[in-house]
Amino acid sequence: MTPILEVAGVRKTFGGVVANNDISIQVPPGKIVGLIGPNGSGKTTLFNSIVGYHPVDAGSIRFDGNEITQLRVPEIARLGMLRTFQQTRIYGLMTCVQNMQISARTTQGAPWQVMFNRIPPEDTERAEALLEFVGLYAKRHLRAGDLSFGQQKLLEFAMALMSEPKMLLLDEPTAGINPTLINGLMDRLQRVNADLGVTLLVIEHNMRVIMNLAEYIYCLAHGELLAFGKPDEIRNDQRVIDAYLGAH
Ligand SMILES: Nc1ncnc2c1ncn2[C@@H]1O[C@H](COP(=O)(O)OP(=O)(O)O)[C@@H](O)[C@H]1O
Ligand SMILES: [Mg+2]
Structure with a gap:
């Protein structure tokens, strides 16, 4: 192959x-x-x-x-093709869902689109589904910086999946x-x-x-x-x- x-x-x-x-x-x-x-x-x-x-x-x-x-x-x-890091790369002041949204293909990683709420509803649905998948659904509206290190790694993993690699x-x-x-x-x-x-x-x-x-x-x-x-x-x-x- x-x-x-x-x-x-x-x-x-x-x-x-x-x-x-x-x-x-x-x-x-x-x-x-x-x-x-x-x-x-x-x-x-x-x-x-x-x-x-x-x-x-x-x-x-x-x-x-x-x-x-x-x-x-x-x-x-x-x-x-994407990579994740030994140290996580997340926006600590943004919520988990917002971090997910900036990782979507549609925004191409532009945080301002999230801040101004220009988010297609399907991105939010996908963000919530993937947060559920990694076990962070209950924490989806918490600031990412308030998660434990392990939870931040799970978030980073879910963020990588957001763009359907x-x-x-x-x-x-x-x-x-x-x-x-x-x-x-x-x-x-x-x-x-x-x-x-x-x-x-x-x-x-x-x-x-x-x-x-x-x-x-x-x-x-x-x-x-x-x-x-x-x-x-x-x-x-x-x-x-x-x-x-x-x-x-
Ligand atoms: N940006 C860099 N500048 C200088 N040296 C580096 C840089 N990145 C890695 N190295 C060196 O390259 C070697 C391999 O490092 P690295 O790829 O991080 O190893 P590993 O991930 O297997 O621990 C090490 O000697 C490291 O010091
Ligand atoms: Mg290394």
Whole structure:
């Protein structure tokens, strides 16, 4: 099957630091793929390169039949690929529903349209349905800044779904989430994938989560691709154990 995302030979340096060296990954459409590796191994940099946050030094990136190597974040978002952040990006003074509304395709992220109430009713319906989906319906009129960190991450996840993406890149979705909520979040990620057909590429340090969620896993170390395989293969790969799992 043609991959929905194909990263080929990507290199990214910051001054003298080689954050990604000759990285190639392929994500088949409709799958959940994991990305693991020690801190500083280049995972977030790779996400930033894929979604057009910064230009790459070498290599090419294709998404859903498009050459996107030279495109920037808004153009890639319009093609249907978004990322979430290790730290959340929400407007703390706006309510949950308002944060959702500015994430809709119709507003293209322009907060003034929300402030002046130029919101199509279907956006509000979708916002409320997705807040229900992530378990935040009861808090929909609270200021987002008053939510707990874990709830803010759920809100950010729901915001990403607001624009009906084909693919989401999730940077450590369970980090900072109360352990009792992690199973519920995993279940939602699986439903977004299975029911809504959204392809997921997930950076995750929680090994139980990623081993259960992902069909394939890539492991980075020191900016290089160290290993690729099914969860069982990765779990038993001596290079991965030495570089990463041994420390967990
Ligand atoms: N904007 C930046 N400027 C300079 N160095 C950076 C920048 N972003 C990342 N790096 C460096 O690139 C390397 C990989 O970082 P990162 O991609 O954040 O790793 P990970 O997400 O796997 O923890 C690290 O050495 C980090 O210090
Ligand atoms: Mg990171």
